[in-house]
Each structure stands twice: as structure tokens, then as C-alpha cells.
Amino acid sequence: MMPRKSIPKTESPMPKSNETILEINLGALSKNFKYLKSKLEPNTKFLAVVKAFAYGSDTVAIAKHLESLDVDYFAVAYAKEGILLREAGIKTPILVLHPQPVNFKALIDHCLEPSLYSFNVLQKFIEVATEYAQKEYPVHIKFNTGLNRLGFNVSDVQSVTNVLKATQALKTKSVFSHLAASEDLSEKAFTQQQISTFTSIADKFEMLMGFKPWLHLCNTSGVLNYPEAHFDMVRCGIGLYGFGNSAKEDKHLEPIANLKSVISQIHNISPNETVGYNRAYRAKGHEKTATIPIGHADGISRLYGNKKGYVFINDQKAPIVGNVCMDMIMVDVTNIDCKEGDEVIIFDKTHKASLLAESAQTISYEILTAVSQRVKRKILT
Numbered sequence: 001m002m003p004r005k006s007i008p009k010t011e012s013p014m015p016k017s018n019e020t021i022l023e024i025n026l027g028a029l030s031k032n033f034k035y036l037k038s039k040l041e042p043n044t045k046f047l048a049v050v051k052a053f054a055y056g057s058d059t060v061a062i063a064k065h066l067e068s069l070d071v072d073y074f075a076v077a078y079a080k081e082g083i084l085l086r087e088a089g090i091k092t093p094i095l096v097l098h099p100q101p102v103n104f105k106a107l108i109d110h111c112l113e114p115s116l117y118s119f120n121v122l123q124k125f126i127e128v129a130t131e132y133a134q135k136e137y138p139v140h141i142k143f144n145t146g147l148n149r150l151g152f153n154v155s156d157v158q159s160v161t162n163v164l165k166a167t168q169a170l171k172t173k174s175v176f177s178h179l180a181a182s183e184d185l186s187e188k189a190f191t192q193q194q195i196s197t198f199t200s201i202a203d204k205f206e207m208l209m210g211f212k213p214w215l216h217l218c219n220t221s222g223v224l225n226y227p228e229a230h231f232d233m234v235r236c237g238i239g240l241y242g243f244g245n246s247a248k249e250d251k252h253l254e255p256i257a258n259l260k261s262v263i264s265q266i267h268n269i270s271p272n273e274t275v276g277y278n279r280a281y282r283a284k285g286h287e288k289t290a291t292i293p294i295g296h297a298d299g300i301s302r303l304y305g306n307k308k309g310y311v312f313i314n315d316q317k318a319p320i321v322g323n324v325c326m327d328m329i330m331v332d333v334t335n336i337d338c339k340e341g342d343e344v345i346i347f348d349k350t351h352k353a354s355l356l357a358e359s360a361q362t363i364s365y366e367i368l369t370a371v372s373q374r375v376k377r378k379i380l381t
Ligand SMILES: *Cc1c(COP(=O)(O)O)cnc(C)c1O
Pocket: 049, 051, 097, 178, 218, 219, 220, 221, 235, 236, 237, 238, 239
């Protein structure tokens, strides 16, 4: 066989980013953690929520860094996410917010602590824990105080404690609930009602059980807006990743993720020519587009198409024209001086993901967690 010809070296200097990449800045994570901690009493414990690949970033890198900063707890949504952390060597306790009976054995095998939120789930967990000869296995009892998503009812306290007192297999490590509108100050009265409902549930629970489990209620916006409701522990997700759900708080936080790409090709479009699938965009005059290697399979929803969403090229805003493709977008660069290989910023600490999300009537949480596993992660230390 003929040896393959070697690829000639490129003449031009390396562009800043030559493929689509999600940079994750651990320095910013430390900063956000410190800011959130500064809002707490010294004894209040900190649970870091790392569900959904640590809000679309990188579960293991984030959890390892937070473990080095001495967080008290982690939470994930599903057992599988907790198993990933244990397999990566994470030793900190992990609360599984939405465990499912089918995974209870795996949960115990990996020392993951379930949230128990209904009589069915509680009973099933007792059965599995008993079958595996567990004594005082740590569990977290969740009450519904108004979100109406998961949780025992306020009126269930007596029955729940009866079930818990009848078994040696479980130990209630904490009692918790979740706020429905902690970021929305026009719902302050509702949130205060949730706080007082939670307090009365906790009092009754403690009285009936004869000991005090840890209590926790606040997510990021709860921490920032309701200092009176921090109880023994808080559960922060979005704040760690750099978003405070308000302009005031965003100033103190730094987005940890930079989503970057590169211009693959430039097209000069004549008047009345169309761009992209279904010919959704029609040029009015002589225009110029850039094709970027990121599409709806990477997390840029089709809702960002047709000039709703945008990217930044050489610090100028370039709207997405036409429909978002699976693997690419085309953006309008008619008035931008740019060329193939130039860097493209989808979001970073100055061009915030929360603003891009707003252009498609959604929120930072959704655009961050949408960045698919196809996008390469690069950890900045
Ligand atoms: C996701 C989640 C959190 C974290 O909320 P943030 O707003 O991201 O801080 C806390 N508690 C529960 C129960 C959650 O599901």
C-alpha cells in the first residue's frame, strides 16, 4: 500500500476556537459558590444540585471541584446520575430527588440517598432496604407545600411518621420541600405561605418522631430572596452556574459556561435567493451569511431560528436566518467583517445565555441543559 501523503501544515495562525466547544470555567464556579455561601449563616449546610450533567456542563468535573470546596451534599434527579458520580469517586452524600422503585437496589449499592415522597415509594423503599438488611439507611422525606409536583401532603405527617417509626431500616436524615416561585417577588405572599406550611410540617414531624431531622426548602432564588427560610441546609443549582434569576443578582455571579464555535463557510446571497431548509429566509438585497457548525442536535432549538436567536462574531450580533438545521445554523453577517475560521460566541460571561434564552421565550436553565453531549467540553482551571 502507498503511504498516505502527509497533510500540509496550515499557514495561518490557529483561530481561537476551531470547533464547537463548551468551556467550563472552574474559577467562576468557585466565585459563585463563595457568593452563595456568603448569604448563609456559618452553620447552614450547602447542597449543590448537579442534576442534568450539572446544568448541561460536566457533572464529574463540577462535582469534583465542588467536593474540593467542601460542599456538604450533592443532589441529582435520577439514580443513574448519582451512580455516575460514585463511579467517578465522589464520596460526598448524594440525595436523589426523583428516585424510582426500579432503581432502589442500585441506589443502595451506590450509597445514594432517596427522596421519599409518597406512601407507595416509601413502602417500596422499606421493602428493598429490609431485603438488603439495611439499618438506619439515610432517607429524605419530601412534603408538597404548593408546587404540586412531588411530595406527601400536609395532612400525611401523622401517617408518614407512623410508617417511619415502625421500621429500623430507615433513618430520616432530612425533611424538605420545594418553593414554586422563589424568583418571582410578585408571589411573595404565596412563598411566605409555603414557608409557614413547611415550618408547621417540620414542627409536627419532629414532635411525632422525637428528634430533629435537617430541614431544607430553598433553591438559589430562595437563598437570595428569603434569608429567613434557609433552615439547616440550602439547595443551589442555577446560582452555582452563574445565574441569579434577576439583574440584581446576576451582577454578583459569573456564568461558568462559554459556548463557542467557528465560521465554517461564508455565502454571498443575491436578492430573492433563499437560505436553508424550506427556503424560510429570503434575501432582500445583496447579503452575506456565515454557516456555523451547531444545530438543534447540539441544543440550539428551532425556536431560535428566523432571527429570534443570534450569535456574536467579532463582537457583533449576527441573527440566525431561516430554520435551524440539525447540525448547523446560518447567520446574517452582511455588516460584519469576518471570514472562514473566525470564532463565534453563542453565549459566555458577557453574552449571557439568559438573554439568548429570552429571545425564544425560555429561561437560562433550558438553554444550558440543552447543550448536547455531542458538544466537546473543555475544563478551564
Ligand atoms: C433543581 C432543584 C433545585 C435547584 O434549583 P435552582 O433554582 O437551580 O437553584 C433545588 N431543589 C429541587 C428539589 C430541585 O429540583
